[in-house]
Amino acid sequence: GATFAIMTSLFQTLTQTYGLSSHVAWRAAFAIVPAPILIFVAVLTFIYGQDHPAGKWSERHTLPAAALAIKQGHQIPFDHAEKSDSSSKSTKDEKDPEANAEVSVRPVVAEEDLELVKSTVDVAINEPLTLKTTVKILTNPLTWLPALAYLTTFGVELAIDSKFADVLFVLFSKKRPGFNQTTAGYYTSILGLLNLVTRPAGGYIGDVIYRHYGTKGKKAWTLICGLIMGAALLGGGFYLQNTRTSGDHNLALLMGVFSVAAIFSEFGNGANFALVPHCNAYNNGVMSGLVGSFGNLGGIIFALVFRFQTQVGRAFWIMGVIS
Structure with missing residues (x-):
């Protein structure tokens, strides 16, 4: 909405005050107003934005929704980076099992938390895009x-x-x-x-x-x-x-x-x-x-x-x- 007010005023200023042609004035108006705003918002998103609405992407499998999805029989997909980390870790464990004897326990998701998750939207985790899914x-x-x-x-x-x-x-x-x-x-x-x-x-x-x-x-x-x-x-x-x-x-x-x-x-x-x-x-x-x-x-x-x-x-x- 503000674009129409700002860019038309800027266009008239560039043509009437600075003598630019209509063609050049419109090109300049786009470079002066929308382009810097888009770059500024992109930088803010890159610095302050979360991986996704639920927080860190690497922790998406630990959410109550993921636990309920597994309980309902859904398979939770891993991306290539996670598969690589998992395979390298398992190889390291095989070579030196005593060095990784420490046991880590994931907290059990409370049943009342699972009750809060009702619909498919709540448990859905994006699947890899393949020809079949397309x-x-x-x-x-x-x-x-x-x-x-x-x-x-x-x-x-x-x-x-x-x-x-x-x-x-x-x-x-x-x-x-x-x-x-x-x-x-x-x-x-x-x-x-x-x-x-x-x-x-x-x-x-x-x-x-x-x-x-x-x-x-x-x-x-x-x-x-x-x-x-x-x-x-x-x-x-x-x-x-x-x-x-x-x-x-x-x-x-x-x-x-x-x-x-x-x-x-x-x-x-x-x-x-x-x-x-x-x-x-x-x-x-x-x-x-x-x-x-x-x-x-x-x-x-x-x-x-x-x-x-x-x-x-x-x-x-x-x-x-x-x-």
């Missing part, structure tokens, strides 16, 4: 529910973020004095800034629903978000199409309708990733990457809708139908 993931219908849903929710968000400023500029730059590209960017940034609340709220609501209705509740919440988002896009698209000839566009109405579409697309993003851990739980990393990539694919598909459908109202309601 085929299993791709042929599982559960793979495609969040993937296709995220294609629409995140795809719509990317499309609105990239096109809505242009739409506002074309509609109101001649009707409202001082309504320039930066102003249109400020209005559009509101829709992106909603992510501070709406995306995490979508996931949180999904988790609350899960406590009462299980995974079916999360699925229903994801579908509700998609339906409301699609309905808002249909309404906004038909409004733009019907007022195309008269030019009687209402800025407040447009912002209201597309805010609803943006809010529920962002709710849907959070709802989708609340559902992802339940789908192919033993290959959650692959699942997360697949779903995320479909979101970017959705952005490309909806950008192509605008590319081949020059009437923006029709493009928006086509997006609504797809969603």
Whole structure:
């Protein structure tokens, strides 16, 4: 959301004050704002980030969830480094058994701790990715529910973020004095800034629903978000199409309708990733990457809708139908 406000202002400064061409100014704006932020966040993650949410990766087998997984008959996979350490240690023990006579005892996991672990998500430990598991993931219908849903929710968000400023500029730059590209960017940034609340709220609501209705509740919440988002896009698209000839566009109405579409697309993003851990739980990393990539694919598909459908109202309601 802040990107639209900052980068459009920076773009105008670079072109008007420093005389850069539009092409060079956009390239410079990306190097000045997003690139340093991405590098800074990456460094912070590298220094302060944990191996994974439960702590150290090397200790993942000692968690109550791992104990319950073994109790239920699941095999806990080891990575190549751990297998190498284990084999070298066993070889050393065979050569000098008395030197390693010390006995280490792992604390027994209390039964009450195991009772806290209820679902597959709690006991799932990522399996190595093989051709067999890849085929299993791709042929599982559960793979495609969040993937296709995220294609629409995140795809719509990317499309609105990239096109809505242009739409506002074309509609109101001649009707409202001082309504320039930066102003249109400020209005559009509101829709992106909603992510501070709406995306995490979508996931949180999904988790609350899960406590009462299980995974079916999360699925229903994801579908509700998609339906409301699609309905808002249909309404906004038909409004733009019907007022195309008269030019009687209402800025407040447009912002209201597309805010609803943006809010529920962002709710849907959070709802989708609340559902992802339940789908192919033993290959959650692959699942997360697949779903995320479909979101970017959705952005490309909806950008192509605008590319081949020059009437923006029709493009928006086509997006609504797809969603």
